[in-house]
Amino acid sequence: MKIYKYNATQKLFRRAAKVIPCGIYGHYSPAPLVPATDYPFFTSKAKGSRIWDIDGNEFIDYMCAYGPMVTGYGNPKVDAAAQKQAKMGNCVTGVPPVMVELAEYMTDLIPSADWAFFAKNGGDVTNYAVMIARAATERKKIIMVSGGYHGVSPWMQGEGHHGVMDDDKKNVLTVKWNDIAGFEKTVSDNRGEIACFISSPYHHPTFADNEFPAEGYWQKIEEICRREGILIITDDIRAGFRLHMGGSAEYFGYKSDLTCFCKAIANGYPISALTGTEALKSAASKVFYTGSYWFSAEPMAAALANLREMKKINAPKLMHDTGKKLLDGMVKIASTYGYDLKVSGAPSMPYLRITNDPSLILHQEWCGECTKRGAYFTSHHNWFISTAHNDKDIRRTWDIVDDAFKAIKKKYGDEY
Amino acid sequence: MNHDLVKANLNLHAVLKNLEDITVFDREMKELISSWNVSIKFIVKGGPSAIARFSGGRCTVEPGAGGKASIILWFLSPAHLNRMFDGTANPVPLKGFTKLGFLSKEFPKLTDRLSYYLKPDDELIKNKSYLEMNTRLTLNTAAFAVPEILEGDPVGRKISSKIPDGTAVMRILPSFHSVSITFSNGAAIAQKGDTVKPTAVMEMKNAAVANGFLNGKTDAFTAIASGDVVIKGLIPVLDNMSLLLDRIQHYLS
Numbered sequence: 001m002k003i004y005k006y007n008a009t010q011k012l013f014r015r016a017a018k019v020i021p022c023g024i025y026g027h028y029s030p031a032p033l034v035p036a037t038d039y040p041f042f043t044s045k046a047k048g049s050r051i052w053d054i055d056g057n058e059f060i061d062y063m064c065a066y067g068p069m070v071t072g073y074g075n076p077k078v079d080a081a082a083q084k085q086a087k088m089g090n091c092v093t094g095v096p097p098v099m100v101e102l103a104e105y106m107t108d109l110i111p112s113a114d115w116a117f118f119a120k121n122g123g124d125v126t127n128y129a130v131m132i133a134r135a136a137t138e139r140k141k142i143i144m145v146s147g148g149y150h151g152v153s154p155w156m157q158g159e160g161h162h163g164v165m166d167d168d169k170k171n172v173l174t175v176k177w178n179d180i181a182g183f184e185k186t187v188s189d190n191r192g193e194i195a196c197f198i199s200s201p202y203h204h205p206t207f208a209d210n211e212f213p214a215e216g217y218w219q220k221i222e223e224i225c226r227r228e229g230i231l232i233i234t235d236d237i238r239a240g241f242r243l244h245m246g247g248s249a250e251y252f253g254y255k256s257d258l259t260c261f262c263k264a265i266a267n268g269y270p271i272s273a274l275t276g277t278e279a280l281k282s283a284a285s286k287v288f289y290t291g292s293y294w295f296s297a298e299p300m301a302a303a304l305a306n307l308r309e310m311k312k313i314n315a316p317k318l319m320h321d322t323g324k325k326l327l328d329g330m331v332k333i334a335s336t337y338g339y340d341l342k343v344s345g346a347p348s349m350p351y352l353r354i355t356n357d358p359s360l361i362l363h364q365e366w367c368g369e370c371t372k373r374g375a376y377f378t379s380h381h382n383w384f385i386s387t388a389h390n391d392k393d394i395r396r397t398w399d400i401v402d403d404a405f406k407a408i409k410k411k412y413g414d415e416y
Numbered sequence: 417m418n419h420d421l422v423k424a425n426l427n428l429h430a431v432l433k434n435l436e437d438i439t440v441f442d443r444e445m446k447e448l449i450s451s452w453n454v455s456i457k458f459i460v461k462g463g464p465s466a467i468a469r470f471s472g473g474r475c476t477v478e479p480g481a482g483g484k485a486s487i488i489l490w491f492l493s494p495a496h497l498n499r500m501f502d503g504t505a506n507p508v509p510l511k512g513f514t515k516l517g518f519l520s521k522e523f524p525k526l527t528d529r530l531s532y533y534l535k536p537d538d539e540l541i542k543n544k545s546y547l548e549m550n551t552r553l554t555l556n557t558a559a560f561a562v563p564e565i566l567e568g569d570p571v572g573r574k575i576s577s578k579i580p581d582g583t584a585v586m587r588i589l590p591s592f593h594s595v596s597i598t599f600s601n602g603a604a605i606a607q608k609g610d611t612v613k614p615t616a617v618m619e620m621k622n623a624a625v626a627n628g629f630l631n632g633k634t635d636a637f638t639a640i641a642s643g644d645v646v647i648k649g650l651i652p653v654l655d656n657m658s659l660l661l662d663r664i665q666h667y668l669s
Contacts, residue, residue, distance in 0.1 A: 013641050017641075023637050024637075031651075035643060035646050035648065036643065037641075041641065158575070160572075160659055207651060359582070359650060360648075360650060364649075365648075
């Protein structure tokens with residue numbers, strides 16, 4: 001099987017490093033790609049489930065731009081809607097009518113949504129949601145799950161990280177995922193001071209197995225929050241519309257007061273959304289919050305087309321079934337080499353880990369070997385399945401997976 | 417823990433520790449201590465203590481006030497110790513008055529050499545053997561600073577509970593030097609040498625790459641992206657360790 005080389009990637013990265021902090025920053029940074037030299041950093045084109053790097057290597061993309069790609073790169077229906085809107089106007093003085101249409105569509109689609117507000121990135125709306133919760137409750141403290149990710153504002157980042165001051169984290173309390181007793185204690189210790197609980201619908205940290213809520217977890221959380229006047233903010237940035245078209249709270253059977261969406265809304269067009277209940281509409285109105293490009297029409301038209309398409313084809317089920325088929329086959333292949341490939345999280349956005357080596361080094365090498373053969377796997381982050389991934393992709397991926405396992409078995413023998 | 421105390425801990429447990437390697441890898445210093453049979457205890461009032469032993473041509477530096485010493489040097493405070501390391505103060509000898517000549521003439525040859533290797537300039541670093549020694553000592557200092565920063569520095573205390581248990585190894589290839597740092601329950605222990613099953617690894621391609629990387633002279637992300645520096649294993653261990661290493665400059669220039 002052909003092993004990719006990345007000469008052009010390395011050359012361009014050296015140029016990038018001279019003029020851009022980190023060369024490539026944030027979640028696209030090569031740093032967590034282990035080893036970085038097994039990965040492409042720059043994509044020249046994309047179509048369907050595939051990307052091509054600047055060295056001309058073709059990959060089946062299991063990161064889907066870290067989530068935004070959901071119905072295939074260059075989806076003709078979504079792109080046509082976006083282009084039609086762009087011809088009429090994108091970022092213009094005055095609000096595009098499509099914004100109202102999109103808000104109406106989302107409030108129909110999502111049972112807990114009585115209104116919708118649009119921004120650009122996930123962090124825009126998680127931050128806004130917390131501001132609304134504080135305004136509505138007149139309380140300052142918030143609870144989040146340890147290891148949860150809600151964006152890059154200082155309050156969302158880890159203590160001690162560069163640029164994060166002690167005061168930024170002063171009113172942020174953390175609890176462990178699935179720990180009802182710990183949640184109860186935190187609430188009890190801070191009675192009357194907690195504005196909200198912000199959490200993803202299930203726990204999908206990096207570098208660790210993903211965890212679904214334990215039986216009755218969300219229902220108990222909801223009970224405590226209602227009793228104590230604490231608002232529930234669901235950070236559905238990553239899982240939204242990959243589990244359920246009504247939002248992940250519907251999937252797990254609880255009611256969210258505020259829900260943050262982003263990645264899967266518009267198939268890569270830049271838009272995020274916060275939806276909320278009627279009771280919070282007034283507080284949302286009072287919090288001043290805006291951005292230069294938040295009224296751009298093109299992403300709104302794309303979102304409308306994309307959500308309609310996803311609903312029409314029952315995208316969550318399609319992605320679940322594709323993911324399940326792919327993963328079941330991979331686990332089986334791993335076992336033939338004596339490796340235990342553990343899958344956690346939803347099949348539409350799975351986290352994988354070879355358990356034979358708890359340091360993850362073996363898993364990292366295997367992901368690198370797969371990527372060098374054309375299946376783009378990261379080792380530290382959950383993957384994403386789209387509706388564009390098909391049986392041909394699955395079969396090709398199984399071949400790559402097999403060859404990559406063969407390579408690490410040859411290197412390590414029976415060490416693991 | 418105040419700034420002076422953290423700095424004193426770093427000076428005594430991370431910087432002074434380098435006497436061990438200087439007396440192995442610098443031929444002149446190896447010769448210098450070859451006939452020494454002396455132990456020097458450093459005691460800081462309200463601060464750390466350590467003992468440097470020279471015997472059989474070998475030097476060891478260990479923390480703690482236990483064990484007998486032929487010379488005892490006393491410091492009024494952590495700040496006093498730090499001033500000595502900065503070259504602006506002298507210790508108070510409590511024991512070893514017959515060895516004052518050794519303290520004033522012989523021992524400074526070694527400590528001056530330590531300063532020389534730890535304070536590179538653009539010209540010195542062009543010399544391969546100097547670069548290699550500076551790199552070795554920088555890696556040692558970094559490793560032995562981690563437990564001190566974790567325990568005493570405000571940032572270190574904040575992130576201590578977030579570092580997964582396990583052993584991180586920093587290696588300079590090809591088989592040039594390595595250090596291991598074991599994290600357990602929010603504390604850390606450093607040692608020179610590799611470990612069989614590390615949970616996290618940072619491998620630097622050679623001494624020159626390591627020197628630039630450890631001293632912040634090359635862009636860390638470029639080094640990782642190009643493969644000059646490879647990180648693997650539990651990356652959160654290395655991420656948090658990086659935050660700790662970044663704190664060293666707040667105490668040691």
